[in-house]
Amino acid sequence: MKTTPITNRLLILSVIILFYACSSDNDNESDDNTIDPITCQNPDSSIYEEKDGLVAVEFESIKDHNDWIKENTTTGFLGTHYLVWKDNQFLNAPGNGLLTYKIKISNPGVYRFIWRSRITNGTSGSEHNDSWLRFADASKFYGKKGESIVYPADTGQSPNPNGSSKDGWFKIYKSGPADQWKWQSSTSDNDAHDIFVEFDAPGTYTMEVSARSTFHALDRFALFSENITQNDATNETTPLSEIICD
Numbered sequence: 651m652k653t654t655p656i657t658n659r660l661l662i663l664s665v666i667i668l669f670y671a672c673s674s675d676n677d678n679e680s681d682d683n684t685i686d687p688i689t690c691q692n693p694d695s696s697i698y699e700e701k702d703g704l705v706a707v708e709f710e711s712i713k714d715h716n717d718w719i720k721e722n723t724t725t726g727f728l729g730t731h732y733l734v735w736k737d738n739q740f741l742n743a744p745g746n747g748l749l750t751y752k753i754k755i756s757n758p759g760v761y762r763f764i765w766r767s768r769i770t771n772g773t774s775g776s777e778h779n780d781s782w783l784r785f786a787d788a789s790k791f792y793g794k795k796g797e798s799i800v801y802p803a804d805t806g807q808s809p810n811p812n813g814s815s816k817d818g819w820f821k822i823y824k825s826g827p828a829d830q831w832k833w834q835s836s837t838s839d840n841d842a843h844d845i846f847v848e849f850d851a852p853g854t855y856t857m858e859v860s861a862r863s864t865f866h867a868l869d870r871f872a873l874f875s876e877n878i879t880q881n882d883a884t885n886e887t888t889p890l891s892e893i894i895c896d
């Protein structure tokens with residue numbers, strides 16, 4: 651077909667419209683997450699940077715949320731959204747609906763882990779209240795309550811927590827009323843142990859979360875060293891960790 655000046659102009663116009671349509675799409679994506687200072691070319695290469703012994707991350711800032719629903723309908727969350735699991739339950743099968751957060755540690759040592767979560771279905775405080783957590787490449791990953799320490803199952807370490815644990819994963823639950831967001835990460839049923847992670851050397855480590863109960867919503871998490879209080883680590887105004895690209 652012979653192109654006339656008119657069809658040429660139409661072609662150019664279409665290309666320009668397409669260009670602006672695509673760039674406004676991108677704009678929406680970055681508006682979606684105001685805490686994300688940069689967008690890595692490969693979303694899998696995003697790394698959260700520990701600073702002065704603190705890592706603070708909005709769960710929704712991850713690019714690949716792997717069938718978790720990014721929602722903002724249950725009020726009281728921090729950041730722009732939360733992630734909630736609405737697919738099948740995986741009560742004894744960790745690794746489904748995998749969320750991977752890479753964390754660059756510059757100050758090695760002992761860190762406590764805690765997340766802010768909520769039940770988004772029903773009124774029971776003991777259902778829809780847990781998800782799986784694993785730090786497979788950290789030097790140590792354990793639950794602690796006073797002098798009592800528990801290790802995840804299938805790691806060759808003991809004792810293991812009461813209730814579910816498998817392949818190095820802890821079941822992490824919250825207790826208390828269903829209708830409240832709460833900073834709590836406990837493992838071992840009816841014997842709540844706090845969660846600790848040790849990093850012996852500077853480096854980039856991998857934190858994994860996977861689906862267990864339906865309607866468990868994850869808002870934000872913090873990893874903090876012994877020189878930081880839980881109040882400071884979980885304060886709404888605490889600066890979020892910067893994201894760098896691998």
Ligand SMILES: [Ca+2]
Nearest residue numbers: 728729731869
């Ligand atoms: Ca959030």
